[in-house]
Amino acid sequence: MSADAVPNTTIRLSDEIDRLLEQYLQLLDQYTTLRSSLSKTQSTIYQSIARANFSAERGVRYGADFYDERIQATRVCRVTVPGHINSENPTGTRTSAAAYTVVSTACLEDDAASGMAKKDDIDPNEKENARELDEEKDNGQAETKPRSRDPIRIFGVFVPPALKLAQSEAVKMIENIIPKLVSVDAEMKEVEIKIGRARKHRLKEQAKLEGLDRDAASVG
Amino acid sequence: MAAPASTYKDREFLAVIGDEDSVTGLLLAGIGHVTQPPDSQKNFLVVDSKTDNATIEEAFDRFTTQRKDIGILLINQHIAERIRHRVDTYTAAFPALLEIPSKDHPYDPEKDSVLRRVRRLFGE
Numbered sequence: 001m002s003a004d005a006v007p008n009t010t011i012r013l014s015d016e017i018d019r020l021l022e023q024y025l026q027l028l029d030q031y032t033t034l035r036s037s038l039s040k041t042q043s044t045i046y047q048s049i050a051r052a053n054f055s056a057e058r059g060v061r062y063g064a065d066f067y068d069e070r071i072q073a074t075r076v077c078r079v080t081v082p083g084h085i086n087s088e089n090p091t092g093t094r095t096s097a098a099a100y101t102v103v104s105t106a107c108l109e110d111d112a113a114s115g116m117a118k119k120d121d122i123d124p125n126e127k128e129n130a131r132e133l134d135e136e137k138d139n140g141q142a143e144t145k146p147r148s149r150d151p152i153r154i155f156g157v158f159v160p161p162a163l164k165l166a167q168s169e170a171v172k173m174i175e176n177i178i179p180k181l182v183s184v185d186a187e188m189k190e191v192e193i194k195i196g197r198a199r200k201h202r203l204k205e206q207a208k209l210e211g212l213d214r215d216a217a218s219v220g
Numbered sequence: 221m222a223a224p225a226s227t228y229k230d231r232e233f234l235a236v237i238g239d240e241d242s243v244t245g246l247l248l249a250g251i252g253h254v255t256q257p258p259d260s261q262k263n264f265l266v267v268d269s270k271t272d273n274a275t276i277e278e279a280f281d282r283f284t285t286q287r288k289d290i291g292i293l294l295i296n297q298h299i300a301e302r303i304r305h306r307v308d309t310y311t312a313a314f315p316a317l318l319e320i321p322s323k324d325h326p327y328d329p330e331k332d333s334v335l336r337r338v339r340r341l342f343g344e
Contacts, residue, residue: 024341028338031334035327035329035332038320038321038327039321039326039327042242042245042320042321042322045241045245046241046245046323049241049244049245050241050323062244063240063241063244064240064243064244064266067243067247067252068252068254069254069260070254071247071252071253071254072253072254073232073233073234073250073251073252073253073263074250075234075249075250075251076232076233076234076291077231077232077233077234077291077292078232078291079228079229079231079291079314081225081228098228098313098314098316100291100292100316102234104250105250151247151248151249151250151252152248154247154252155248163248166244166245166248167248167249169245170245170246170248170249171248171249171250173245173249174234174246174249174250174251175249178234178292178294178318178320179292181318182292182316182318185316185318185334186313186316188334188337188338189337192337192341195341
């Protein structure tokens with residue numbers, strides 16, 4: 001390797017580190033903004049729950065006593081780890097960090113149903129079978145009315161408006177803020193690793209350069 | 221390199237270790253889930269003043285290590301403080317861990333593990 005090539009590599013690595021640090025600071029900015037949104041939303045949730053408890057009948061508290069032992073999730077998370085492009089990141093840098101989303105199971109069921117409908121168009125025999133199954137299901141449903149899957153129902157049928165407000169804020173938090181926060185955190189971790197590697201590489205190059213300088217001085 | 225799909229594709233639930241109001245808020249959003257019997261495992265733990273640290277640690281282990289269906293673990297920051305050694309040494313990619321504020325303990329940036337990493341990166 002020539003002596004000139006080493007400083008060029010060091011400069012290139014320094015530029016790369018600067019670029020990564022810039023990306024990292026953008027992510028940090030997103031993180032702190034999301035953090036402040038999370039704090040505000042949570043504070044609204046806690047205030048609303050406190051108001052609901054205040055307006056409840058004497059001795060009633062909307063809390064652990066109501067939790068249902070058979071509760072089923074109506075919102076689930078999806079994790080994807082492709083080389084996705086972060087929409088929040090204006091530079092559109094490719095990343096392999098995990099991306100999280102939270103979706104309602106009702107949406108997933110709708111998607112699955114529309115998928116089934118498409119399948120039915122292809123196979124007329126299956127369509128007939130599915131219709132029979134649907135009819136059977138409908139007959140069954142006529143006998144037993146399906147239970148509402150709204151999670152607020154674990155606290156009773158008539159709940160104070162404050163609890164409904166708490167629910168709408170909690171949904172906002174769980175769908176819009178939390179998945180973005182954990183995705184940004186995952187991206188930050190990835191950039192930290194890249195910065196660490198680049199810094200280590202630059203140190204090695206600098207050590208190489210110092211070694212070459214020492215050799216040149218001893219020859220001179 | 222991206223993690224293999226088998227490590228995250230079944231991680232569909234959010235879990236929470238928090239005080240009563242935090243858990244109530246999150247259950248209102250619909251994240252609460254109890255698995256089918258006989259296991260009947262909950263994805264939430266309500267922590268109060270009587271809950272000991274061993275119970276919190278056990279729940280943390282269950283959600284982060286034993287269960288493979290948890291995608292995000294939420295923990296109140298003041299509860300994370302009680303098992304800080306476990307939280308700070310947790311490095312697995314999945315589930316993602318997020319410390320959240322609680323009613324009586326607002327968000328403290330000094331205790332935030334992400335911001336601690338930031339300070340470390342910038343040599344502070």
